[in-house]
Amino acid sequence: MEPRSASPRRGCVPWRGLLLTASLLALWPPLVTAQLTIEPVPPNAAEGQNVVLKAHNQPPNAELYRWYKGETAEESHRLAAFSASSKQSIPGPAHSGRETIQEDGSLFFQNVTVNDTGVYTLDILDRDFASKRASGRFQVFEPVTQPSIQASNTTVTEQQSVVLTCHSTDPGITIRWLFNEQSLPLTTRTKLSKNNSTLSIDPVRREDSGEYRCEVSNPVSSMKSNPLRLDVNYDPTQSSSDLSPGAIAGIVVGVVAGVALIAALAYFLYSRKTGGASNQRDLTEHKPSASSHSPEISRDDAPNEMDEVSYTSLKFNAAQPKNSAPVPLTSVATETVYSEVKKK
Incomplete structure (x- = not known):
């Protein structure tokens, strides 16, 4: 036998289905016609x-x-x-x-x-x-027409300024600048006017020398101006070094160190030279006098030492007969003989 509660549950099922269907229809978005x-x-x-x-x-x-x-x-x-x-x-x-x-x-x-x-x-x-x-x-x-370019000066010196102007009568154009047939890179020294028709370079440098063009364009066409040559001359009163302060300091330190090294080397060579001359003088001063009467032999114990030469003088009186009368001292004939003795 079925429980009594089963019958009410079966009777509720259709109503729940209808409620679910109505809810889905209410939430379903209406068909939207594509907009013209x-x-x-x-x-x-x-x-x-x-x-x-x-x-x-x-x-x-x-x-x-x-x-x-x-x-x-x-x-x-x-x-x-x-x-x-x-x-x-x-x-x-x-x-x-x-x-x-x-x-x-x-x-x-x-x-x-x-x-x-x-x-x-x-x-x-x-x-x-x-x-x-x-x-x-x-x-x-309308297709654009060819623009023209004008410069305040085509030959300038370093650190001066120059202004280039692009002239065009076409409306609704865009202006672009070219340097040596490449798009001009902007730096802190280059400035463009609001519509790019004027290019200012201040100060100029030698790397700014070259050909300049301006190009005008609209969405359907473009035209370039004839090239304008800008020459930048060297200014000897201005330093053109682009080295950073650190690089300059490094160069200075290197130069000072090099000078100090050269000075030390020169001092070393000079000291060596003067020291050799002093040793030579000491050797000369230690030589025995030429007027010494007794020979002196020096023993050299050090190997490979230089030979030392000594000079000894000997005096001989001429022989006289025994029975002869004494001869005055001043009349005695003398002869000096020098001998050379080498010490090894």
């Missing part, structure tokens, strides 16, 4: 090009396409209208003969001019007479 948009192709065009304002997310039951110049759907600004059912196009008051509405509702521009720049609006009417509207914009540019 306009895409200009290209958004920036040069004079003489063709432009298409492409329509996206058109309603499937569209019946009438109407294009207007401007942000409002005023009849006086209507370019053309196109019927989807009859495939017929009806020109409007603002039609110039160069605008065509395509079957998908896009607007085709032929041979655009600068005056065609602006906003365009598409209004779509479906079979239920519901209207959808969207706008798009494109811009037409």
